[in-house]
Amino acid sequence: MIQYDAIIIGSGQAGTPLSKYLAKKGLKTLLIEKRWVGGTCVNDGCTPTKTMVASAKTAWLINRSEEMGITTARTNVHMEAVIARQQEIVHKMRSGSEKGLKQTENLDLIYGEASFQGPKTVQIDLPDGTQQTVRAETIIINTGLEPHIPSISGLDQVAYLTNTSLLTLPTLPKQLLIVGSGYIGLEFGQMYQRFGSQVTLLERGPRILKKEDEDIAESLYSILKEEGVNIRLNTSLLSVEKSENGYMATVESEGQQSQIPFTHLLLASGRVPITKPLNLKTTGVHMDSKGYIPVDNSMQTNVPGIYALGDIKGGPAFTHVAYDDYRILTQVLFADQQLQGNHDILPYCMFTDPQLGRVGLNEQQAKEKGLNYKAVSLANTSVARAIETGDTRGMMKAIVDADTDLILGASMLGTEGGEVMSVVQMAMMGGLRWQQIAQSMLAHPTFSESLNNLFSQLED
Numbered sequence: 001m002i003q004y005d006a007i008i009i010g011s012g013q014a015g016t017p018l019s020k021y022l023a024k025k026g027l028k029t030l031l032i033e034k035r036w037v038g039g040t041c042v043n044d045g046c047t048p049t050k051t052m053v054a055s056a057k058t059a060w061l062i063n064r065s066e067e068m069g070i071t072t073a074r075t076n077v078h079m080e081a082v083i084a085r086q087q088e089i090v091h092k093m094r095s096g097s098e099k100g101l102k103q104t105e106n107l108d109l110i111y112g113e114a115s116f117q118g119p120k121t122v123q124i125d126l127p128d129g130t131q132q133t134v135r136a137e138t139i140i141i142n143t144g145l146e147p148h149i150p151s152i153s154g155l156d157q158v159a160y161l162t163n164t165s166l167l168t169l170p171t172l173p174k175q176l177l178i179v180g181s182g183y184i185g186l187e188f189g190q191m192y193q194r195f196g197s198q199v200t201l202l203e204r205g206p207r208i209l210k211k212e213d214e215d216i217a218e219s220l221y222s223i224l225k226e227e228g229v230n231i232r233l234n235t236s237l238l239s240v241e242k243s244e245n246g247y248m249a250t251v252e253s254e255g256q257q258s259q260i261p262f263t264h265l266l267l268a269s270g271r272v273p274i275t276k277p278l279n280l281k282t283t284g285v286h287m288d289s290k291g292y293i294p295v296d297n298s299m300q301t302n303v304p305g306i307y308a309l310g311d312i313k314g315g316p317a318f319t320h321v322a323y324d325d326y327r328i329l330t331q332v333l334f335a336d337q338q339l340q341g342n343h344d345i346l347p348y349c350m351f352t353d354p355q356l357g358r359v360g361l362n363e364q365q366a367k368e369k370g371l372n373y374k375a376v377s378l379a380n381t382s383v384a385r386a387i388e389t390g391d392t393r394g395m396m397k398a399i400v401d402a403d404t405d406l407i408l409g410a411s412m413l414g415t416e417g418g419e420v421m422s423v424v425q426m427a428m429m430g431g432l433r434w435q436q437i438a439q440s441m442l443a444h445p446t447f448s449e450s451l452n453n454l455f456s457q458l459e460d
């Protein structure tokens with residue numbers, strides 16, 4: 001049995017940089033990965049989807065080029081080339097990351113599935129069918145999430161897709177049925193509608209984006225409808241079966257059953273923690289009812305020496321949160337500090353087009369918290385940069401504290417909404433009051449310049 005100082009299970013957005021950091025600090029470190037280095041983000045999350053969103057935007061821009069005074073020949077989408085471009089970028093990032101790990105002194109990378117045999121002992125099931133056992137005083141779990149597969153009658157008869165398998169499908173689905181209208185459903189749904197599929201999104205709730213403000217969700221809903229995405233709200237998928245030309249779905253909406261034909265099915269109804277294979281019962285590490293591993297402010301589980309980072313610990317599931325967990329743990333282990341991620345001003349961005357950049361509180365959260373707030377919004381039809389660049393869809397919205405004038409949060413639904421949101425995030429981090437943004441000189445004509453107009457409405 002090989003003894004290490006630290007073992008990291010899962011090469012995700014926290015585990016990968018952490019393994020290099022620990023090894024550089026002189027700890028004999030082992031990183032165990034069952035699939036691909038880089039985890040979800042690099043391989044079947046952020047990188048491939050945003051690469052394909054860019055291809056889909058190109059198709060969309062070409063299709064409306066006449067509005068900008070340019071005519072082109074008919075648009076042809078070559079799915080094989082779109083997928084090849086995406087895979088090339090993914091492989092480049094993955095192999096760059098793998099090379100960096102392999103070149104790090106004091107660091108071993110072993111491909112295989114890890115499971116605990118005790119609080120300090122881990123077994124690795126290697127790809128050749130053999131096992132290896134390793135030990136360490138410090139063990140970090142960074143195993144992430146996987147797609148939730150809902151129990152739907154007839155699903156075993158359908159070669160359904162997930163966010164992983166759709167990324168290597170070389171053909172364009174004719175009729176793509178998507179279960180779930182969360183980030184994954186919306187990003188893929190719009191992307192494939194733009195590539196030329198007829199997309200139907202099923203959402204069992206009464207609206208898309210239930211965690212976002214209703215006016216923001218409504219604005220994005222209209223944008224997607226306008227592009228031809230068929231969104232069925234209050235609708236649950238009951239069963240699927242083979243039909244003459246593909247498949248048939250039976251759905252229920254407000255007590256009524258109806259049928260939807262489809263050629264491909266994407267399951268995007270949420271993601272679940274990968275904890276089962278870890279055999280945590282041998283460690284005494286607690287899981288919650290959904291299988292997430294709760295941690296304290298120092299990222300430690302209830303068992304001393306076992307830590308959990310990234311999506312597996314529950315809470316917001318984003319790459320930058322996992323990376324922040326890595327930063328926090330390095331402070332805890334080497335600077336003896338108990339830092340806490342500042343999730344009050346948590347930023348995130350959904351990469352539909354237009355993007356939805358979000359930071360801090362939205363109006364419904366401010367209401368739920370009973371805060372004394374003011375909300376202000378600006379349609380992008382009033383944003384000079386949006387008019388000039390030919391895309392006035394969406395809106396800007398901000399929430400401020402009515403007592404302190406500090407900015408509580410923003411929702412930026414618009415072209416480069418993520419970038420404009422980041423400007424507001426910096427203002428929040430710096431403790432600026434809304435008047436300072438309303439009266440500051442911002443470069444003309446940028447999207448961010450319209451923050452002047454957004455916040456100056458509060459002067460009335």
Ligand SMILES: Cc1cc2nc3c(=O)[nH]c(=O)nc-3n(C[C@H](O)[C@H](O)[C@H](O)COP(=O)(O)OP(=O)(O)OC[C@H]3O[C@@H](n4cnc5c(N)ncnc54)[C@H](O)[C@@H]3O)c2cc1C
Nearest residue numbers: 010012013034039040041045114143144310311317318319
């Ligand atoms: C389609 C999609 C798009 C996304 N887009 C964005 C985005 O634009 N922006 C954003 O911020 N976030 C995005 N996310 C979320 C983001 O990918 C995750 O939040 C992030 O990857 C979480 O990182 P992590 O470190 O927790 O784990 P992961 O990146 O999920 O890595 C976990 C790793 O652990 C490995 N593993 C699991 N069990 C074992 C085991 N027993 N033994 C060994 N290895 C194991 C897995 O194979 C995996 O490589 C997206 C997610 C998806 C699915």
Ligand SMILES: NC(=O)c1ccc[n+]([C@@H]2O[C@H](COP(=O)([O-])OP(=O)(O)OC[C@H]3O[C@@H](n4cnc5c(N)ncnc54)[C@H](O)[C@@H]3O)[C@@H](O)[C@H]2O)c1
Nearest residue numbers: 180181182183184185202203204268269270317349350351
């Ligand atoms: N741009 C980004 O940052 C980005 C992009 C993609 C994913 N992600 C991360 O991945 C996580 C998972 O995304 P997701 O979209 O899979 O999950 P989600 O939980 O965000 O959304 C799932 C949706 O499916 C609906 N649903 C669930 N079961 C259903 C059913 N049987 N029939 C109809 N609707 C059903 C839910 O009501 C919900 O609206 C996100 O929370 C996010 O953190 C981030």
